Amino acid sequence: MIPVGNSKYILRVNKKKILNLIYDNKSISRAEVTRLIGISAPTVSRIVDGFIEEGLVEEIGAGQSTGGRRPILLRIAAADNYIIGIDLGTTNVYGVLADLNANIIYEEKRPTKLEEGFYKIMDQTSEIIDILNQKIEEKKKRLCGIGLAVAGLINKSRNIVEFSPNFHWHDVDIIGVLGNRFSVPIYFDNVTRVMALGEMCYGMGKNYKNFILINIGYGIGAGIIVDGKPLLGAAGMAGEFGHITVDLNSKTQCDCGNFGCLEAMASGRGIARAARNELERGAKSILVEMCGGDLKKISAEMVANAAKKGDILAWNVFSQAAEYIGLGISALINLFNPEAIFLGGGVTLAGEFLFDNIRKTVNSRALNRSSRDVSLRPATFGLKAAAIGAVSLVMNKLLNLELEHHLSRHK
Ligand SMILES: [Zn+2]
Incomplete structure (x- = not known):
């Protein structure tokens, strides 16, 4: 005899399996659920009826017949x-x-x-x-x-x-x-x-079990998915990619207190600051015109636009940031062997120009075998990510x- 606690546990496992199957399949019949999960039809029906009553699953018209009565299809009640x-x-x-x-x-x-x-x-x-x-x-x-x-x-x-x-x-x-x-x-x-x-849930990440999403905006971080699960670390602090040191000799201080962090060198603020520093040293650039003479107004987006127009200072600043990001990504590829790397956050809106520069560094730095197949692509949901x-x-x-x-x- 199965002890009560155990049967409760089994019921829960089955409920979870059924709900996820309905979610993954968009629409599916009770018979198909029964076949795929391999438990009895009455148990499947009882669990499904429970979900319908809870308002989580709904019945939608009849599907294709495989001979006999056309089955009623189920789907997640997403719109309610x-x-x-x-x-x-x-x-x-x-x-x-x-x-x-x-x-x-x-x-x-x-x-x-x-x-x-x-x-x-x-x-x-x-x-x-x-x-x-x-x-x-x-x-x-x-x-x-x-x-x-x-x-x-x-x-x-x-x-x-x-x-x-x-x-x-x-x-x-x-x-x-x-x-x-x-x-x-x-x-x-x-x-x-x-x-x-x-x-992973709604975007292109659905196609991968092992991928890393890197957010480059105001700060820099990495979300690491290993075997279909987010990596948390012991206390939930894994992925602080922005605070790895990329320049030992840097005098640029990061918000975290250290010097030469990736975030200090290559985040949106890092890029704007690097351009400003160069201009204060007297470098020439169309950025001065673009910010109306007020250097405080310089943003990473402005630097990207100036670089695309052929401005040498802006180009150098952006390429340097891309190189630092590429260095960090090479380390991630060597450590985690991901299938894909998604780049999101405001700075990545600079587009192909940034991606090309990052790829160049990754190709020269990451171990060939693991970097060769990694797809480096923009995150699916842009600024809504x-x-x-x-x-x-x-x-x-x-x-x-x-x-x-x-x-x-x-x-
Ligand atoms: Zn830091």
Whole structure:
């Protein structure tokens, strides 16, 4: 006889398998589920009926007959269930309302009040959630949960942001604040890991079991997917790619306190700073004209545009940054042997010009056999990658049945 605890466990495993199968297949019949999972038809039907009652799965018309009655097809009730995804960025707090297929239904953005500190930014986030919540009520849909993407070191065991150099936060408790204001499950994780999860769940990353997403924007980070799972590290802090040292002799200080970090040399701010330093030393460049003489206004985007116009200083600054990024990527390829590397974040919008320069360094630095087949490509969701990733954070919990209790409660 199977002990009660054990049969509960088996039921859970089967439920998870069935839900994921329905999700992966877009539409599938009960008979096909039964055949693929290899458990009895009545058990499959009972579990599926439960999902239908919970509002997670729906029946759609009849499929192709294989002889006999045409089967009713099942699919995830993606359009009835919504997720809020928040990209907690240093420039903007950007929120999206999405269905379970990550189709964006509505979006809302506020310029981040970085100087006013953690609680002000939590207020801004709450405002955005309130507006998105209103849309859900208008459309009479259900909110499954809220996901947030945050730049910083996340301590998984304490469930806090332990240190965020970009926000200047130490030990801040996002769930402690937002959990008191909203009665749905709330999850957060490091922005780059979240982007990688979104890439795996909804983007081109679906095609790979081992890939790395590198975010090059205000800061630099890496989300590493190993055997279809995000690499967390012992305390959840893996992937701090921006803080590896790429120049031992550099006098450029990083937000983390060290000198010569990849982030200090090649992030958006790093590129702008390098150009500014050269100009202050008297170098000639069309950048002076482009920024209207105010060097503080120089951005990485401006440097990229000047480089594309043939400006030598801008070209050199951008190529140098690309070389540092290429050096770091070569190390990642040697360490993790990924199938693909996705590049996302504002700086990567510079396009082929940046990719070509990175490839050049990777081709000369990475061990040939492992670098040869790595596809280096833009991240699927561009500037929406962090918000879509935050949506996938909740979707992942849903597919792992971690929201079960909450969803049945709101039935
Ligand atoms: Zn650093």
